[in-house]
Amino acid sequence: MEIKLYDTMTRKVKRIAPTDEKRFRFYCCGLTVYGPAHIGNFRTFTLQDVLRRILKISGLNPYHIRNITDVDDKTIRQSESKGKSLKKITEKWTDIFHADCQELNMLPPHKEPKASEHIPQQIKLISTLLNKGCAYQAKDGSIYFKISTFPDYGKLTQLDRVELKTQTDANDNHQNLADEYEKETVADFSLWKARKANDGNNYWVSPWGEGRPGWHLECSAMSMEYLGESFDLHGGGIDLCFPHHENEIAQSEMATGIKPFSKHWFHSAHLIVDGKKMSKSLGNMYTLEEIKLKGYTAMALRYLLISGHYRQPLNFTFNGIDAAQSAINKLETFIYEMLSNIKMIKEDFISLQLETSTDDWGYLDKAWEALINDLNTPACLGNIFSALNKISSANLTTNEITSNLKALAHITYALGLDPFSKEQKTVLVPNEIRKLAEERWLAKNSKDFIKADKFRDEIQAEGWQVHDGKDTYKLVPL
């Protein structure tokens, strides 16, 4: 069983496998905690989560590190403007992030290092780079990486002309920019930022004076700390290719002398909203909370996020999440029915999901093949529904149903789709709606249908629908 995945560096679909045969070590650039994560962040993290789940099912023993960036301009600015400590601010957003991740059924990384807790490692890395002559201190005390010392600079994004560009630009308007930051050339990036007045008390002491590490450095320092100087895969959003990952490669490979820093680069394309890039000014940066307030489940969002191929931009629309909600509902209902047909319960399914390896995919074979072939989640979903159609039309024995159910358990585990999300209270029903629904239910049970229908109309006017069951009812958004 081979897992194949596109590698940004070589621009080819390559087989991925652990170097040391023991575990597959991978690092993902995580969130900067200065606000709630948006659904675009979650697209990237969800795809990484699916990759991890596939690795696990394949027996490749994934070891997943994802950092938290809790020291940077934005977090410090917020801390200063709110008059709260950096720690307090970043912990608040980190907690919210964790809660969101859990609702989206994402496995927590094995380690989730914070930049602020790895300052010594970063300082050490800077020392190494200074000793090797590929970094320098500017007049203001900041330390910069000198990209001209790294001939491979730009190899990930194939920006061979970066250095050339900076040299030519030095003669025109960018010269000023370089001067402003006291860099030798514009493309040099900071490893250490000297303390400034508006940093408040957010600084650390280093051999080069007070200050704080630059953004790119933390990922190099922390990935090396937990995964070693060279590891199996590095992931992140497509926007991180340049300059973040180029810079990571430069500083890491120069510091250790070991190539490659990462054997494989995994980048996911962006989520766009209504055909436009998400941005605060357009007001189209949705959070999970906002999606839930509109009546969708976290699972519907997860489904939507994996319903397009990771190397393709995905356009988020409410039309799309409607479709996702319907599809995930259908899948959940199917599994529920299948379970009751063979007198199994939810817990049985969950224990099937936890048996992580299988060689019998039944009708789900194509769904699995799609996943291990460059993480083709949309093809996987299509093949799941094809399989469901086959299962329901074929005359299967109990044994056959059981084995297909087992395969379904594995494939839903791989995608991280929790088939019992309906039972969770992931849909936030406003209290006034719940109250109306209660009253309607009472009226209906006392056969006062006129009154009951009136309540139903009111509920519908508020954007909710009542689904009557035998003994109870459900509220779903229109």
Place this chain on the structure above:
RNA sequence: GGCGCGGUAGCCAAGUGGUAAGGCCGGAGUCUGCAAAACUCCUAUACGCCGGUUCGAUUCCGGCCCGCGCCUCCA
């Protein structure tokens, strides 16, 4: 300008050198106080345009049109 991506039915989205998965929507039926939900069935002559290669291209090559991303700290 540099690097890169895409244009498949009303919407979303796979895929293949030999006439195209799946989901949503839509329609009909079953069920039910009525609805909805659920279930069953049905439905679409969809591959941006123009050339080329080929017995045959949506799939390969070239050109064009349109849309989009990155190019210094944004997943």
